[in-house]
Amino acid sequence: MKTNFKSLAIIALGAFALHSCSSDDNGGDAIAAPEISNFEFGEGSDHSTEQVAYKGSDIHMEAEINAPGTVASIEVDIHGHDLEVGEGEVEWDFEQSFTDASYLVINPTFHEHVDIPSNIPSGEYHITLTVTDELGNSTEVEGHIEILDPITISGFEMDETVARGNDFHIEFMIEAVNGIHEISVDIHGHDLPVGEGEVEWDFEQTFSEGYHELSEAEFHEHIDVPATAPAGEYHAIFIIEDEDGNTLEYETHIDVTVPTL
The missing domain is CATH 2.60.40.770 (Immunoglobulin-like)
Incomplete structure (x- = not known):
């Protein structure tokens, strides 16, 4: 009887050890992925x-x-x-x-x-x-x-030419998710000869009234060209700044001509 009991104990212990190894091999205690x-x-x-x-x-x-x-x-x-x-x-x-x-x-x-x-x-x-x-x-x-982009413009329209002594119009739509702070316009010529009775013309102006803090607005303005401005091609720069300091710059050109008599 003692011999049989010892044999059974050894078999049981071996089976337990085999089961434990099998559990480890199969990752039974593995932690699931996040x-x-x-x-x-x-x-x-x-x-x-x-x-x-x-x-x-x-x-x-x-x-x-x-x-x-x-x-x-x-x-x-x-x-x-x-x-x-x-x-x-x-x-x-x-x-x-x-x-x-x-x-x-x-x-x-x-x-x-x-x-x-x-x-x-x-x-x-x-x-x-x-x-x-x-x-x-x-x-x-x-x-x-x-x-x-936090600022976008669309539908830009501006006269291609203007006779000095007259005005020209500009219009475009502005969308600014953070609100418009101001719109700056800079118009200047490059090395244009200044004739007798003419005066070099540079235009700089900031527009905020009617636009400030709006998230969507139509910019529509008319700019006067002095009668004494030299004729030629002028460079126009439009800078839209929003309330967070982001800016969008748009550039184009306009020809200033001598009015016909």
Whole structure:
């Protein structure tokens, strides 16, 4: 009987050891990868969930993270695809790993604001949020955001020529998400000969009345050209500034002529 009892004990112990090894091999105690839910992003100033933001402002980002294992890092990647880089603009790729103590826990809530440069191309950008725990498990979610200019103009119309001693008209629509601060107009000639009885003419004026703080307005003005202005081509620059200090510049030309008798 003693021999049989010992044999049974050895068999039972071996079976338990075999079961334990099998559980380890199958990852029975493995911690599940993090889960990301309620991922939202948009214009930072009002925590918008519309997937639109503006150059020179920021992107609001938020997500709930269900992480059974302690979070080791939260990474954000933002980049555009084949966006045309205009004059004065630079390509923008944003990558950052967030390792604040408030995130290196179980089940954190992610909430950050990412600054958008003012000199990047407008268009669609791809966003990736990746959460990694201390065991190396990781999960990512993706989305797209449209980054727009904070100031736009449309329907620009201006006379191509004007006889000196008369006026010419300018009109265009302005949309400024942060509100219009002022509109500056600069008109000047380049190396135009000044004849007898003529006086060099440069025009500079800032317009704010009727436009200030509006998010949408029609700019419609008439500018007088002195009768003594030299004839020739003049360069016109229009600068729209919003309440956040962003500016949009538009350039064109107008020919000043001698009136016919």
